Amino acid sequence: MHKKSEDLDDSIGQIAELLDGLLPNRLADGYASFLRQGECSEEDAVEYAGSAECLVELINRGLVHRVLDGDVTTLRPTDPTLAFRDIIHDLQERLTKSSGQLINAHNRLNGIQRAFSRLVFEQDPEEAVQILTDPQKILSLSLSLINSAQSDFLGLHTWRFDIPLRKEDSAPPPLGVTSRKVRCRSIYSTEYFDNEVGYHIIQNSIAEGEEVRIIRNLVMKMKLVDEDAAMLPLTPSGASGVILIKAPVVVKALRHYFELLWARAAPVTSSSGAMPAPMPGQPNAPSELQLQLVEMMALGLKDESIANRTGMSLRTVRRHISTIMEMLSAETRFTAGVLAAKHGWIK
Template identity: 30%
Template sequence: MESQTLVRSDTTRTALQPLTDSDSVADQLDALHHRAVRELRLALPRRPYDRRVRERAALLSGELVRRGARVRVLHPADVARDPAQAEDLRRIAASGAQVRGLPRLPVWMAVVDRDLAIVPSDPALGESSATLLRGRSLVAGHQALFDQVWAGCAPVPTDSGAGGPGRGGLDEREREALVLLAEGLTDEGISRRTGLSVRTVRRTIAGVMSRMGAQSRFQAGVEAARRQWI
């Protein structure tokens, strides 16, 4: 749906854009890869948004940190109850983002710099609906709310024990995929060797490539070996 422009002047543009489902939210996160971002604030509760949104948020966080942006992430303290989200959070922390937890996090939120935000919408429009906000006058309140909550939370240690990420913050699945990639296997070959779906293999490799800044699969294998990640 096209944005509904509420206010426009020579220097500001304020608008609301409904996002009707998780796919729309994920697409907006993907679009941020092409924007010059200085700071990203993320609040990631376990619900309502699906795995695709969390994965896109993890990929975006790693990419922005690599480009020098400041990334801060809030998450619920019971994140370990959801292994998939716990894995995404480990990736975010390993990328260099700042991570803090709190007992209860009811609201999903992404605030980009001071003039763009993705926030929950009316639940009557769907559990995964959201609204894209543009303009400082609309975003300022959400930015202030995030900063206030952030100030009251303790930092989360980023080092992991057994079963957590190893060198370079890689988890076992990422490391295995990189090893097989360096051996020259295709996505289909890696899928057969690991038992993962081809889609999961591609997503895993894309995430690692983004964190390393690799422009090709070959470069990813070479860079992983250079960093002694494999």
């Protein structure tokens, strides 16, 4: 009997803990007291409940109910599985109401932001759109943008320059940005793969934690921070100046454009592991692009599929494959795959 009593007390204690925050303490204690005592008379019920007012509230909440046996009326605690239904229902209603209030507040805040943005644009357009032509100010702005990123820093890179690109011009995301978990993503035009400097820039960016993809016919350069600001060149090369856009609707549209390109672009991975850092221009050394094409050939992909994956034209793909087979002295694709594996070109 002693063991059963302890088990009962433990169960009632657990019920009391579960009721914490769902019921006022006086009601939770009163209900627990009824569970311990079981069925009782009207007189004893007031004592178990703690007060007549508390007893009335326990009855009204369905935690205690009256039982009529002939002419005698007693009170009995309601089974927890039934008693808690109303409590859970009330809790769900409160959560639904709170959720609705949060959604409403969020919508109102969005409306306030849109109204404020329109007001700023109407009263001071320079705050929404700025044009910069001074090289030092553009450099300072670029650094300021990437260092202000909280979640995303995005970039589009075309192969258009007024001054030839150098390896020193490589500018991967600062360590402070990647260390705070900002996702840095860049899309490069396929011309970067056919140039030693472009190859170096892409590999350097990947090594610093940036996600890189390539695509054919990239039409413009761009830098974009979160959904707050975008920087676009005034000319295709960007040498004449840039335009800084903070208008939310425009920035959001540019972000959507980037995501569409990202979905179509082909992923690029580090060359480490494929070969001991092969570089374009070295005798008999395949480029990173050629290594990727060899892997696709080994998977049995047709030229059309390879073109779709890399963003290159079908003619360019076939030209590269022809070069690869010449490098391997292979007459068939099957032979090329065997020789590529033998030379360590395939991971």
